[in-house]
Amino acid sequence: MKNALNIGLKYAKLIAMTTSLAVSTMGSAFASNDSYKFNLALESGDRDSASGKSMQMWADLISEKSDGRMKVNIFYQGELGGQQELFDQLVKGNIDMMLTWPQTSYDERLGVNYIPYLTLGWDDALKAYGEGGWLKAIFGPLYKDIGLKYFGPYPEGFGGVATKGKYATSYAQAVEQGLKVRSAPVFPLPQTIQAMGFQAVPIDWNEVYTSIQTGVVDGDSSNVIYWDYEYFRDQLDYYVHTKHNFSSYAMLMNDATWEKLDAFDQAIIENSAAEVINKQFIDAKMEDDKWIKKAKEDGMKYIEPSVDDMRIWVKKVREEVWPIAEESLGKDIMDKIRANASVPQ
Template sequence: MKKIESRMNLKSVIASSLVLGAVLATPVEAATTLRIASQHAPDQYASEVLRQIKVDLENAGVDLKIKLYPAGQLGSGEQLIGETVRGSIDIVHSFVYSHKDPVLEINSLPYLVSNYDEMEKVFSPGSNFYGIFDQRMDKMGLKLLGVTAEGFIGVMSSSMPENYRTTGPKGQNIRVWSAQSAKLGTQDMGYNTTTIDWGDAFPAIQQGVVDGMIGATPEATYTTFKEAIKNYVPYNAFVENYAYYASKKTWEKKLNEEQRKVITEVFAKAAAGFVDWSRENDAANLKKLEAFGVKVLPLTDAERSAIAKEVRAKTWPKLEERLGKDILDEVIADL
């Protein structure tokens, strides 16, 4: 009888040990893993910021684990929007294309802002622009976490443009991105345009398919295109702006309230730092271009202001049917 009791006690001890071991081996609550995709190269400032975001989120004590996918590893900007709506990507830092909603093209309005103070105001929470962007993305199934204004955009070219100080004909055909507002604005600046993907722009310039391009800040011009060009005109016609946005499926079903609060705060802080960085970075990279041998063609503030006034007067009315006069009036009220 004692042998039987001993065997039963031993079995109980073994069973209890197995249960305890299983409990100890299983975390009370597994960390939530978020996939964050971006379009920036690993050595760009925006990627440096994203790496800091990863550290901040993982160290916030709310059980988040971050996996970063930079440099378009998970697809183009258009593809990232679709995948994020579906929830296969959790958070993105990318340019927001207007292929799903033409109103989102307000981020490509020519001369939307004309200086860094206006840049900070318009691309921050509280502006009409930001509110419209937030609402339209929400309807698509995306949660806006911040807009990053990453510098002003000028025109680079492999030959000297004519009438570069005015909106007169430039005698050049340059690459432009797919937004209708960008095409019309660039044409009203005096250029002929051809739509070419970003990845094909360098060989297109180098091979003479186009004479140059619009769509790059001084930094991007220096890091990516300096070997293919001879001139850069700092028109400041557009703002290179990207957005931090999350999948609403992730936001509503995958995250708890504490996690959402931390994510909101971390991304808002990151986005707010971009304007000051842009101010310094644009100036530094114009100097780098000149040191490399690219001629930066000067414009006075008065000349740039005259171009901006003329382009707004010509281009913005052409966009009323596409974007809506009420939308444009709200954006104008920010200025």
């Protein structure tokens, strides 16, 4: 818990300058009299989930800082459609704001968020995704190109592979067991799972439970343990913490909607987003540790692969997936990744 708090405090220092700047902008601008009602959607998570509570916090801060002029209606998972459908509506402007894993259908370069084994620990993830981090500098312009305003990352932690009846802690074991696991249908997550020795089955989030229940797949992949425990614990027996991806949502807004706002109201929304992101970086590690403990107490087997097995996975996945990713992301982005990615211990 102490380590988690230290990580959060490091991030808090990183964004302090940005938050102060936003406050300064608000104070120096002329107050707006315009009223707005925004629709905010979550691709996953109900109102009681950590992400649901965070989005309520964002909505409350916006309302509070605008003296009630700006209100945000929140729609939780499944209420307005699936992941891709919601992202499409955000780009079109039918949804104003969204918390989502980046969809690569408009620009494959957004797959940078899913490059496997990019960071290998919390400190490295903080440096990459945090305010002033090299990854955040890549994301902003990419989202702008498809008509979205990027406020920053909403981190959850490192993903794993959760399965039913059998499990694998290495490439060889995954191949031997013939494990089929669900992957989010976003490049290069299915390719990553395949390179790790599993059989990747791309499935939308709303269909995961039924797919596990009926045997279409043996489990789920790339999520922090919270999602597999909270939503599928009656189906899943094992959680192997492969840490092949850093699970990080994006807080976004339709850029045309954003540009219609004056500087004062933009500052309110952006400063409120910064507060949510700041809190989440403090909470994320502790939240992940809490759910690992809870899952273990309730009978789910939590397993960490050996250092040697992790080295093999990191080496194999980087050798197989990174060259494929370069075809979509381009040499410039991949050169930045190779220069900044974590070095295996």
